[in-house]
Amino acid sequence: MFTEKLLMHFPRELVQQPILSVVTREFDITFNIISARITENEEGVMKVELRGKRQDVQAATRYIREKGVTVRSLSKFIRIDKDLCTDCGACVVHCPTAALYCDEGRAVVFDKKKCIACELCRTACPFHAVVVAHIEEAERV
Numbered sequence: 001m002f003t004e005k006l007l008m009h010f011p012r013e014l015v016q017q018p019i020l021s022v023v024t025r026e027f028d029i030t031f032n033i034i035s036a037r038i039t040e041n042e043e044g045v046m047k048v049e050l051r052g053k054r055q056d057v058q059a060a061t062r063y064i065r066e067k068g069v070t071v072r073s074l075s076k077f078i079r080i081d082k083d084l085c086t087d088c089g090a091c092v093v094h095c096p097t098a099a100l101y102c103d104e105g106r107a108v109v110f111d112k113k114k115c116i117a118c119e120l121c122r123t124a125c126p127f128h129a130v131v132v133a134h135i136e137e138a139e140r141v
């Protein structure tokens, strides 16, 4: 059984939509809400653990993102191995949050504060320079 802890931000217009119920049906997964709250702007912030087969959890996460929910992994983080990175820029175009960008000298820069650990850079990197590390303790919502 694969599990993934995720931090989800639901924009105000999505708070009432049954997105998690739909993914449990469509992708054959279960979920456990660790915490949930509504912000002053009426947005939803939820810490959730998804459980199921790895490919089903990943497909469900993609679906939730495509619906407009911002999803960040609380189970892993990304690191760029600068010994392997050639600054080719292949990862930059795939990064959905601009956590990876080129500076004025064309060096690739990683801003970990913007990273949602989607791993699109890892699959795009031809030099295996993107390292995915797993963390035990999820941050507080």
Ligand code: SF4
Pocket: 078, 094, 095, 096, 097, 098, 099, 100, 114, 115, 116, 117, 118, 119, 120, 121, 122
């Ligand atoms: S894991 Fe996703 S968000 Fe983070 S740097 Fe890679 S592509 Fe960007």
Ligand code: SF4
Pocket: 080, 084, 085, 086, 087, 088, 089, 090, 091, 092, 108, 124, 125, 126, 127, 128, 129, 130
């Ligand atoms: S794709 Fe890989 S080698 Fe190229 S800039 Fe990104 S991390 Fe570096």
